[in-house]
Structures are given as structure tokens and as C-alpha cells.
Amino acid sequence: SSELTQDPAVSVALGQTVRITCQGDSLRNYYASWYQQKPGQAPVVFIYGKNSRPSGIPDRFSGSSSGDTASLTITGAQAEDEADYYCNSRDSSGNRVLFGGGTKLTVL
Amino acid sequence: EVQLVESGGGLVLPGDSLRLSCAASGFNLSTYSMSWVRQAPGKGLEWVANIKINGHEKYYADSVKGRFTISRDTTKSSLYLQMSSLTVEDTAIYYCARDVGAALLRLYYFDSWGQGILVTVSA
Numbered sequence: 001s002s003e004l005t006q007d008p009a010v011s012v013a014l015g016q017t018v019r020i021t022c023q024g025d026s027l028r029n030y031y032a033s034w035y036q037q038k039p040g041q042a043p044v045v046f047i048y049g050k051n052s053r054p055s056g057i058p059d060r061f062s063g064s065s066s067g068d069t070a071s072l073t074i075t076g077a078q079a080e081d082e083a084d085y086y087c088n089s090r091d092s093s094g095n096r097v098l099f100g101g102g103t104k105l106t107v108l
Numbered sequence: 109e110v111q112l113v114e115s116g117g118g119l120v121l122p123g124d125s126l127r128l129s130c131a132a133s134g135f136n137l138s139t140y141s142m143s144w145v146r147q148a149p150g151k152g153l154e155w156v157a158n159i160k161i162n163g164h165e166k167y168y169a170d171s172v173k174g175r176f177t178i179s180r181d182t183t184k185s186s187l188y189l190q191m192s193s194l195t196v197e198d199t200a201i202y203y204c205a206r207d208v209g210a211a212l213l214r215l216y217y218f219d220s221w222g223q224g225i226l227v228t229v230s231a
Contacts, residue, residue, distance in 0.1 A: 048219075
């Protein structure tokens with residue numbers, strides 16, 4: 001399959017935990033990476049691999065995977081986490097790039 | 109510090125051609141795969157094309173195959189996207205991104221992005 005599916009919108013109360021999911025057959029072969037994008041800005045990678053965070057990314061962000069579903073969890077969501085989140089992986093050949101449709105996170 | 113700076117965008121007519129450039133600094137372009145990713149107004153991210161480390165392997169999204177060509181000039185540390193037969197559906201911000209990872213690790217991701225350049229196709 002060449003698709004990654006995300007919920008279009010998710011909301012979370014300030015300080016609570018939220019999980020954003022990404023589903024697709026390709027996730028059985030490749031780890032998902034997760035990007036945060038705020039309005040007018042380029043995407044920034046937040047999680048890659050099994051559960052790795054680039055330097056500077058808060059540890060309240062974590063990643064996990066099971067079967068064909070990858071998840072991004074924010075433990076103790078902050079107001080500044082309100083953004084669009086995209087998952088990303090590869091097709092079965094490893095050559096073509098897949099993006100999920102994005103999830104708009106609202107922090108209430 | 110890794111920097112990617114896109115240029116060459118603008119307003120063009122349907123059917124026109126345009127070449128985008130991405131100036132890379134802070135790393136050796138010949139040792140990384142690179143991609144172009146675009147984002148239509150109010151829409152999500154869409155991968156467009158990538159070029160592998162060897163500079164020969166190139167892959168394209170179905171939506172641009174046969175119309176767009178990705179290339180690089182390592183002597184100028186620059187990545188390019190030649191776009192032809194443009195349609196209004198190609199209107200988007202175009203980002204270049206550095207592609208890292210390996211199949212053996214089951215891991216690929218974009219660790220650096222440019223700020224993006226707007227391409228508008230309109231009559």
C-alpha cells in the first residue's frame with residue numbers, strides 16, 4: 001500500500017496526554033517519522049526511528065509502533081504544542097516517500 | 109550548521125516551465141539523498157521527488173512524473189527541480205529537505221528543511 005492515514009483533527013486539554021496515530025501497510029517495514037509544522041513555518045522532525053528525538057525536542061514527545069500503526073504521544077501537552085503533525089515513511093521499495101494527511105492538534 | 113535555501117519560485121502561467129534551486133551549506137551534498145516536498149495552500153505535505161546519494165537514482169511522485177526532473181550539482185552544492193507543463197494543481201510551497209536513514213535500519217527521515225519557496229500557477 002502507498003498510503004498513510006491520520007485523523008484530521010485531535011484535541012487535548014492543557015497538561016493532558018494525547019496520542020496521534022498513523023496507519024499504513026508500509027509501517028510494517030519502516031519506522032514512521034513525525035514532523036511538527038506551525039503556520040508559516042517549515043516542518044520540523046520531532047520523532048524518528050523506534051523512538052528517537054533530535055536534540056532540542058522536549059521529552060514529553062514520544063513515539064511507538066505496533067503492526068501497521070505508529071503513534072506520537074504527547075505527555076502533558078502544552079499550549080505551544082498546538083500545530084499540525086505529519087507522519088512519514090517509505091513505500092515497500094524504500095525509494096518513494098509517503099506522508100500522512102496530517103493531524104491538526106488543538107490544545108484546549 | 110546545515111542550511112537549505114530555496115529560490116526560483118514565482119508566478120507562472122499554466123503550461124510554463126520553472127526551475128527551483130536549493131542552495132545547501134554546512135554539509136557535503138554528495139553524501140546525502142535529497143528530496144523536494146511541496147504543500148498546496150491549506151493542504152498537507154506531498155513528496156515530489158528524491159535523488160539518492162549516488163546522484164543517479166531518482167524517484168518521482170506519480171503526480172509529477174514525466175513533467176518534473178530532480179538534479180544536483182555537487183560542485184555548486186545545489187539541488188534543482190526542473191518543472192514543466194505546470195498546472196494550477198502544482199501551486200504550492202516547495203521545500204527541499206535532507207534525507208537521512210537506511211533501509212537496513214528500517215529508518216528514513218528528513219532532518220533538515222529549507223524555508224520553502226512559493227510557486228503559483230495561474231492564468
